[in-house]
Amino acid sequence: MSEQLIMNPHRTLAISTDSILSCSPTSRNGFHIAIVCALPIEADAIIAAFGIYWEDHGLLYDKAYGDPNAYSTGVIGRHNVVVAHMPSMGKASAASVAVNLRLSFPKIELVLVAGTCGCSPKTSEGDEIILGDVIISTGVVQYDLGHRMPEGFKSKKKILDSLGRPNTELRSIVNKIQGIRGRKKLRNNIAECLAQFQGVPELEAEYPGIEEDRLFQAEYCHRIDGKSCKECGCDGEKLIPRVRLNTNHQVVEHFGLIASGDTVLMSGRDRDILTQEENVIGFEMEGAGVWDNYPCVVIKGACDYADSHKNEKWRRYAAATSAACVKAFLNSWVPGNSESRILSGPEVGPSSAVIFDGNQEILHQRSQPRFTNTPQEILEPNNTLRDPEIFGEMKHVKGLKLIR
């Protein structure tokens, strides 16, 4: 039986190829979670969170005839996931990807829209949002849906009505994560995963620096298009002081409404109106395209303040914080028929039930005396997997060996 070291900072296991293959879904029906990304750098960050990349093991799940989407398949935490790569930004493109996704992966139950977004400087509760923070949707609104009147554009009066609420299951899990324990766990998981990303030079996921996080007064416009604020001399006296930048800029998650539209919002004034009137805290272009097709959560890293001073300096860092939060979110995600697909048991417990995710889970288990030897021991308490379609029989999942 051959062994190989999987080259990923998340993975520190030597896993036999046979063992990996025995855990793979037997068909595209074995995938229940999809992640939609608009930009390649956003997908790069998500794929960096893979514990297993199925293509690396010769498993090409292909796609249905007529489906134009491009996919990557792998494992994040304890879930098989498929990443749908969008051909371009915007909600029409996202809607098309979502519709075609169903052709190839008909059993998808949850879609996460990941990547980057603009953000409000503050939540409706007055909490500061700084660049790199993560916005998690409690609802998505189409802010560009409304009426073009002679006197100007009027959005729908009740913007919440433009798209439906998340389903009961999603609302429940999001509410759970918003609790004290849920937030603490999520925040710790994000920090841990982000640190791992920052060990991958290609991701360029380093924090850009507090001096690059510049929030201008809403009415103050960028001076010259195509040039950076520094190049065109945007007035530093118009900057609004941010408290968190001087204390702790650890990534913080914010739950709230996300405004989704086909235009890039680059107006501090419009941003503030939407925030004040509709409690919107994030601005992006894909969520609305997916929302009506699937149970959906938008998880995006803030890379600008949705004003005219926006630039690309924060894109990669925000993509990384989004991906870290996606992984953290999936750690908390328990599908309705979880018994059929989760490797858990009374002695292992759901939070440490992941087999292949190397660093994060297995090393945690190493710190516990009864898990100090091989993962076979970890697998003993629950060595029957209930759904062979998803991972194969658990009894085949042998041969894992820690290499440090």
Ligand SMILES: [Zn+2]
């Ligand atoms: Zn500027």
